[in-house]
Amino acid sequence: MSVDSLFTQPGLYGVTGALAIGIGVYGLIVRPHLVRKIIAVNMVGSGVFLLFGAVADRAAPGPGGDPVPHAMIITGIVVALSATALAATLTLRLSRETGRTALPPEPEDPAVQDKES
Amino acid sequence: MSEFLLGAAFFLLITVAGGLVRVVLGPDQADKMMAAQLLSSGGIAILLIVGVGLQLEGAIDVALVVALLAAFAAVAFVKGTSQAGTGDPEAVGVDQLTTLRQDAPQGRPDSP
Amino acid sequence: MTAFPLLDPALCFVILTTAVLAVAIRTVFAAVVSFIVFGLLMAIAWVRLGAVDVALTEAAIGAGLTGVLLLSTVARIAKHRADRGDDVPILEGPEPDPAPTDPLPGLATQSLAIVLSAAVAAALVAAVALLPVPAPGLVAEVGSRLSETGVESPVTAVLLAYRGYDTLLEIVVLLFALLGVWSLTADARWGGQPGLRHLARPDGVMAYLGRLLPPIGLLVGVYLFWIGGYRPGGAFQAGTVLAAVWLLAVMAGLVPIPKVSGIRLRLALVIGPAVFLAIGLAGYPLHGAFLGYPPAIAKVLIILIEAGLTISIATILGLLVAGAPEERPS
Amino acid sequence: MTAALDAITVVFVLAGCFFFLAGNVGLLRFPDTLTRLHALTKADNLGLGLVVIGLMPRMDHPLSALKLLLVWALGMLAAATVGQLIARSVLRRGLPIWKGPQ
Incomplete structure (x- = not known):
């Protein structure tokens, strides 16, 4: 296939989705704060949906597109919200019990000396 | 005509994206929330223009939903900054509360 | 282009x-x-x-x-x-x-x-x-038998007719997510009101917004629910909008969140999956298969399913965002 | 006739874009939170209104034009209430208020 397909409308949004997934993965790994991890995971989810939506748009260019991926993406967005709500509740429970908003680092990671423990 | 409309949408997008600078710099959280507010009303305008530009009736429904929920995030933010996280900044006796805050040391805020 | x-x-x-x-x-x-x-x-x-x-x-x-x-x-x-x-x-x-x-x-x-x-x-x-x-792409396949599904909007047809099974499982997943959120409540607070107690100044701007927006939100929600059959819209979008305006009324202190142990709340939660499952099982006698809608009454069945789904999605999403109960049940 | 309608659309949409630009510049350059809030809620709202007026003649059905007005009304409601709530929140938290060029 060719690289210039990346510059068509679906290709462009597909690349945006791919890059959003990359940014989300980076945020998930680097950011210790749990709410930021939730945001990163949501970003990966949105990236995946955008990638899937770009594929759908290729199937039937112009308004409309392929309805099957659209239905799955709608279901995905709603389930992603419920997963976010569950993760947020877990974070709140950890915060209420221990007052901390990040998971304790693994003991053998020398780079992070958790001052509190 | 749709060339002009999509061009206007492009201009709006760039203008409103400038608000992201305030999200980064904004000294106070209210500034960041306001930037999000400007971006949402800019988004409504872009949705309307793109909807008309592409003859997409549905885009106006999307703009309707965004307009309906525009105030939602700001209300959640404002509640977060008021006493005990659930109150209303306009709670009764707010002026008295304000003066209390200035002379009270940074102690634990009482819930209203 | x-x-x-x-x-x-x-x-x-x-x-x-x-x-x-x-x-x-x-x-x-x-x-x-x-x-x-x-x-x-x-x-x-x-x-x-x-x-x-x-x-x-x-x-x-x-x-x-x-x-x-x-x-x-x-x-x-x-x-x-x-x-x-x-x-x-x-x-x-x-x-x-x-x-x-x-x-x-x-x-x-x-x-x-x-x-x-x-x-x-x-x-x-x-x-x-x-x-x-x-x-x-499956555009052609979806379009070819659209008339039998009783709805014109292809996305709604895929959601509720072609892949109705997924949507049924999805609403159950939402229910489980809510059970997960509620199960994280501290024991002392079980049975209390979900989320924090919200207070607002009765004649303030927040209460005003809480009074003015929900009716418009209800109107937009019902509109989105109804056009789902032939234009972009449907149960998910309608349920989300209804959940949002309900939460706004809760945050404005106008509407108390019903207790977790409230029976009406639980009915509203279960009605979506229950109606969907009932119509699915009715598919056996009516059309010889689970979730089989006879084309003649397919539109009515789908509207019934969507109505149940809208109610349940609105309630579940609202409670999910409200969060686990934090107040001691009085 | 359509030329006149197109002219209306162009003029009003451009005016709307101008006010969005004004609102944005105000948001970025004003000295303190409350003045930025003023720039934000006034300018972007007028911008949205002008864009709506510009788009109304292009709608194929008069009811769609009314729907545009509803979107604008909701936008105004949101901007007004948010402006009031954020201003009150800023006032309560005792943030520094700009007293004019010293």
């Missing part, structure tokens, strides 16, 4: 900028605000891609519910820190990061993360470039 070729690249650039901001910005609150903006821009991207149903869902959930959920989570975390005496002010003043004690991992981890995420992104970009030329 597109009248103004600059709009899409600009939109993609701003989306990616907001994404980088949401990850790289200094404070948690700013990251949440960036994510709200990201959700809104995604809704515009979906309109540009021609997927209006998805744009509606993304606008209601991405820019609406997820933002409020994260904002109230950050506010509650700050409240917990304040209650514990960690003298961090509640989200006010020149804004300190409510969690200054979260150190970033060392340089080694960060550089490894950059390499890994760059590899993931590069692989996916390559995948996009290598998509087959005759783009695969």
Whole structure:
């Protein structure tokens, strides 16, 4: 296939989705704060949906597109919200019990000396 | 005509994206929330223009939903900054509360 | 092909900028605000891609519910820190990061993360470039038997007729997520009202908004529910909008959240899956298969299913964002 | 006739874009939170209104034009209430208020 397909409308949004997934993965790994991890995971989810939506748009260019991926993406967005709500509740429970908003680092990671423990 | 409309949408997008600078710099959280507010009303305008530009009736429904929920995030933010996280900044006796805050040391805020 | 070729690249650039901001910005609150903006821009991207149903869902959930959920989570975390005496002010003043004690991992981890995420992104970009030329799609198949499903909108037909089984499982997944959230309640607070007790000044602006918006929200919700049959819309979008305005009324202190142990609340939760399952099982005698709708009455069945779904989705999403009960049941 | 309608659309949409630009510049350059809030809620709202007026003649059905007005009304409601709530929140938290060029 060719690289210039990346510059068509679906290709462009597909690349945006791919890059959003990359940014989300980076945020998930680097950011210790749990709410930021939730945001990163949501970003990966949105990236995946955008990638899937770009594929759908290729199937039937112009308004409309392929309805099957659209239905799955709608279901995905709603389930992603419920997963976010569950993760947020877990974070709140950890915060209420221990007052901390990040998971304790693994003991053998020398780079992070958790001052509190 | 749709060339002009999509061009206007492009201009709006760039203008409103400038608000992201305030999200980064904004000294106070209210500034960041306001930037999000400007971006949402800019988004409504872009949705309307793109909807008309592409003859997409549905885009106006999307703009309707965004307009309906525009105030939602700001209300959640404002509640977060008021006493005990659930109150209303306009709670009764707010002026008295304000003066209390200035002379009270940074102690634990009482819930209203 | 597109009248103004600059709009899409600009939109993609701003989306990616907001994404980088949401990850790289200094404070948690700013990251949440960036994510709200990201959700809104995604809704515009979906309109540009021609997927209006998805744009509606993304606008209601991405820019609406997820933002409020994260904002109230950050506010509650700050409240917990304040209650514990960690003298961090509640989200006010020149804004300190409510969690200054979260150190970033060392340089080694960060550089490894950059390499890994760059590899993931590069692989996916390559995948996009290598998509087959005759783009695969099910547009023709969906269109061919659309008349038998009783609805004109292809997305609704896929959601409720062709792949009705997925949607049934999805509403059950939502129910389980809510059970998960409620099961995280402290034992002492079980049976209490979900979420925090919300108070507002009775004649204030928040109460005014809480009185004015819900009726309009109800109107928009019913409108979205009804046009689902022949235009972008449907149970999910309607349920999300109804959940949002209900939450607004709750935050304005006008509507008390019914107790977790309330029977009416539980009925509203279960009605969606129950109706869907009942109609699915009725498919055996009526049309010889689970979820088989006889074409003659397919439209009525789908509308019934969507009505049940709208009620349940609105209740579940509202309670999910409200969160686990925090008040002791009086 | 359509030329006149197109002219209306162009003029009003451009005016709307101008006010969005004004609102944005105000948001970026004003000295303190309350003045930025003023710039934000006034300018972007007028911008949205002008864009709506500009788009109304292009709608194929008069009811769609009314729907545009509803979107504008909701936008105004949101801007007004948010402006009031954020201003009150800023006032309560005792943030520095700009007293004019010293």
